[in-house]
Amino acid sequence: MHITRNRPDTQQGPAENFTGTVWLDEVAAPASPSRLRLFNVHFAPGAHTAWHTHPHGQVLHVLEGEGRVQRKGGEVEVIRAGDTVWIEPDEWHWHGAGPRTFMTHLAAVEAAPDGTTTCWGAHVDEADIHSAG
Template structure:
């Protein structure tokens, strides 16, 4: 057993992967053979991820606020505190806060054998981000 009492500092989401003010807290990245990674991600209103994919899928659990999620070719869906979203392996998607609301979610992913947790693609521009 290992107890981590001093979590790492929050890190700003890099501009090539996020639009707006996004902060990430790594909660868990256990040593091998585990490949699980758990993050708490904090989005300011209007902030969002770029389009991306995860080799083994992703679980999102909204802990605060309201946000949006969309898989390629599908509708934009509203997500709220208490909602859990399962995104299939290699499914192209984005997620983030609503246009006027903050949103925090837990993100659980499994790294591929090479350590990759996500493949990042183009940013979601303002024209594609709905003002719900």
């Protein structure tokens, strides 16, 4: 067993992967052989990711606020505190806060054998983001 008492500093999400203000807190990145990565992600109103995939999928659990998530070719879905989203391996998607509220979620991913957790794509068309109710 290992208890981590000191975590890395909070990092701002880079502009090439996020639109708006996003903060990332690494919660868990155990040593090999584990490939689990867990982040607490804080989105300001309207902030969101670019399109991206994960080699082994992703679990999002919304802790507070209201957000949006969309898979490529699907409808924009509203997500709220208490909701859990499973994103399939290699499924193109984006997620972030709703237009008027902050949103915080836990994001769990498993790294590929080469350490890759995310394949980033283009930024999301802003007109599409606000199509959810």
